[in-house]
Amino acid sequence: MKAMFNKEFRGYFNSPTGYIFVGVFLFFCAMFFVNMVIVNQSATLILMFNSMNLICLFLVAILTMKLWSEEMSRKTDQLLICSPVSPWGIVMGKYLAACAVLGVALVFSLIFPVILNIFSNPPLSELISSYLGFILLWCSFIAIGLYISSLTENQMISAILTFGVLFVVFLINYLTSTTHTALWIRKIVGAFALLDRYYDFQLGMVSIPDVIYYFSVIFLFLYLTKQNVVKRRYK
């Protein structure tokens, strides 16, 4: 797992992918911070984080599109599968590397709460829970992207599918938030509304069921990815 993590993490920064991800992430953070937080004289980063969630549609697609697709198209998956490493180790190494790139971007983004702290007095608990919710939400998206990447050899198809699926996740959130939708539909699709659970974190409320929910989503998609990798042996 460690070897896989190192290889993937270095790979992100030996190619433009890592820099594009971190650069675009910080650019939009700065833009939303100025236009929404400073202009509205808000003492929290809720507006910035909310807007950033929209950007994840394509940023996560960029981050995860090549994780498995490239291995399959270049036949390097043969090296990984024929090595004495468990499929879990390979999947986890790749997943954690993608999460670590998000981590790099988030470390740089700490500049915004620092700036906010200079001009106002934001509640620390809200900031911490916002970051925690943001990490859990985006890590869930990365797990979904990794799974989609394991379905196709074509990186472009992988990116478009990831974008599409995450877009549906946003639509689900819209369905559950509008009163025009029948209650039973709202309840059923609510189980898939990843964004709904994130809003509580923004208000400083860290609920254990929500944390477990996000970990379950992450585990589910990592498990599906692993199964997909193993299944290829039986094709």
Place this chain on the structure above:
Amino acid sequence: MSVIEIKNLTKKYGTKTVLDKINFTVEKGDIMGLLGPNGAGKSTTMNILTGYLSLTEGSVSVCGFDILENPDEAKKHIGYLPEIPPLYIDMTVLEYLSFVFDLKKIKLDKKEHINSIMGMVKITHVQNRLIKNLSKGYKQRVGLAQALIGDPEILILDEPTVGLDPKQIIEIRNVIRSLGENRTIILSTHILQEVTAVCNKVTIINNGKIAAQDTLENLAGSIGGKGKHQIKVMATREKGAEVIKKIYGLLSFKFEDFDGEISTFVIDCGEKDLRPDVFNAFAKADIPILEFKSAEPTLEEVFIKITAHDKKVKEETNNESNVQ
């Protein structure tokens, strides 16, 4: 001692049977050529052996470890170079080999081990170059180096010389031959000269079944022709035949051709080496021998005969079942 044991191995892709209950063993120190026409099932066999593909039925054991029950232990003993070398082309050679070293969780001294392998396959001078900038021959060497990481007992090489130019082919064959001095190697190819040049055992696989498995000499003997020699002498048919008949121990001979001055015979010496007697007999008769060469069947002839026989048997079986 068998390092690889394959029993009743069957692989099906849907309803298509690619490997049909094949059995074979590979002894320690063997360099075994896995021969077969395209689509015979060579790569599938190798992919199952290395754990890349799963099997439908049967069992595969590597150094005593079952590939399904103990995959990690089995894989530790294998170095695998697939038909398309699994290279990360954006890495340098050194970065790539370092990654493979970590991936395989090798306990040796990293720097020393990688350096010795790069020296073995002669890629030390390109260690800091990006793999994508290397020639096909060097990429193949890097792939071979990857398979050698961890010093595995068994090397499995799937068509290692495919797509290389003649010079590169000879170089890679020499590397493989030197590696075979202290390793067991399975080499898949459809280039028959490669097997003759490198291997001491051959397994012929055809239509997903083992058509033959033996040493090159025994395979030649199995289709007849072992101990046969072709001689060209400067004499008429009658004079030549008269001398040959007097050679003690000769099993038989056959006249082949006379071009007005030179007669060609094929003599069958059987198990004995009668070459000195043949030479002396013609010298005594004052008849010059212009050419003396083995008339044993080449691997090409063995291969064609065996695979053609398989095809014939299959056709006969199909005809019988159609009649029924």
